Amino acid sequence: MMNAVRVDVDAYELLWPTTLFITEGERIARSSGGQWSDRVTWLLTEALSGTTAMADFEDVANLKKSQQVDPWASAAPSRTTPTWGTGDGNPQREWFTELLSRANELRHVAAPRPYWPQRRSESFARMPGKPADVHQEFVRIITEFEGNGYLVEAFGERCVDGDEDLLDPAEVIDRRLGIAGLWPLTPAKWDEDDFYGLVEVFHDMVSRPRRRWFHSFSMCGWHYIEFHAVPGRTLYRWKINQMLSSAGIEYELAAEGKDFGRLVAVTDDARSHLVHQVLHLSTPGVKERVEHAIVLFRSRSASSESKRSAIVTLAGVLEERRQLIRDDIGKPDEGALFEIANRYDLRHRRTGQHGDYDAAFLDWIFWWYLATVELTNRLIVARTA
Structure with a gap:
């Protein structure tokens, strides 16, 4: 054997x-x-x-x-x-x-466990990083990506044989962000818009080189080819989201949807999975409306009004599927589902509606409605099958 x-x-x-x-x-x-x-x-x-x-x-x-096996040794194979x-x-x-x-x-790879002096210190604690620390960590990540050829497709690369394809990174970033002078990266000069803008723009520029070759002439160095954006962006989101989480910043780069590659409010894994499922199963026409609602709700700058608009969009999808819900779930439950949207200050904005509720109510109703859209998607798929 x-x-x-x-x-x-x-x-x-x-x-x-x-x-x-x-x-x-x-x-x-x-x-x-x-x-x-x-x-x-x-x-x-x-x-x-x-x-x-x-x-x-x-x-x-x-x-x-x-x-x-030594060709001059016995024909019988050795056990070793x-x-x-x-x-x-x-x-x-x-x-x-x-x-x-x-x-x-x-x-x-994980950060090492606290060493003796740290464990002995009563003040030792893992606290969210300061903005300056986060900015420096971002520079380290971008430097690592640049060193591994992930920005060659966006910026070009130097070569002793000529730099005809080399672009000015500052101009490339300026064309995308509309902010001049962001390259070389100088975190001490950034405000919040600069930093978060760079986080998003590099997501769109990184591309993993699947091959490299060494140019030995004049020790030119490594050159990179066969670029592919999907693995590059996947790795970038993973590293950046880890960085933001470690710093206590409650944003993450979206992995799908109309806000793909843009910073959105952090949700737990179960809700992220729900977003994936509802987008995956939604039919054309409905998918665009659901994507719009998700973008409105989880935007980094989402207001109470935009969250209400997101809920109203989902309620509209469910209204169109009201008979489906009634047939498969039952009329009493179907009525309760829409009673919340009608009695509270969400859809119709009529006199006598409840409006003095905590903003957390908006979060609850959005995720409930999104889960119900996902449920009706499954019912439609089952009926079709």
Whole structure:
């Protein structure tokens, strides 16, 4: 029986979201050609901390070469002769395939636990960062992306053979944001609009290079090719949202919807999943209205009036599906659903409606109505099936 190449997942730590690492890795695993191992090496360099995984990947091939059966030895194979499993016989492919299959076992890099002096200090506590600290962390993240070629598609890159494609980053950002002088990044000069504008604009500019090659002439350095925006933006949102959360800033970059890549108010995972489900199942015509309501409600600058408008939009969708709700849920419950929208100061704005309620009521009614839209989506899908 053939033995599979062993992968020591306990020795590696992820710098990326697990799902993104698997997605990009599976794409490489399906590819072929002479650049295959280079793509793997670049992925391991980017996505895993340190050089251990990359060294193990290279050592797999070297180990096979060093332990091949001596042609002058007995024809009977030694018990210590390594075997490499089935497949195409490429040990590096087998190693990489096993790593992907066990990617969910990989730990993420985390800040070290408090050391002795910190644990002894009564004043030690993890407090939200100051604005200056957050700005500096943002610069560090952008510098890392720039160093890994994620801004080459937006800005171009220097080369000893000529810089014909090189753009001025300050002009590129100015054209998008309408604010001059934001490059080089100088956090001491930023106000809130500058900072949040940069957070959003870099989301739209990053693009992951899936290949790189080393230009040795005059030690020019690495050049990057095969750009793809989806993994670049996914990784960027993950890093930026972690940064904002650690600083106690209650905004995050939206992962879908009309406000995709824009800062929105933070919700928990369950509500984020609800947004995904309702957008995924909504029919054309309804989807656009629901997207509009979500944008209104979770905007960074959402007011009570915009939240009311969002609720009214959802109520309109449910009104059109009133008979469906009545048929599947029952008339008494259907009446209660619309009684809130009609008796409170939301839709009709009539005399005698309740208007002296806490703003938290708006949050509750919005998510309730959004969940009901998602329920009716499922009922429609079930009927169609």
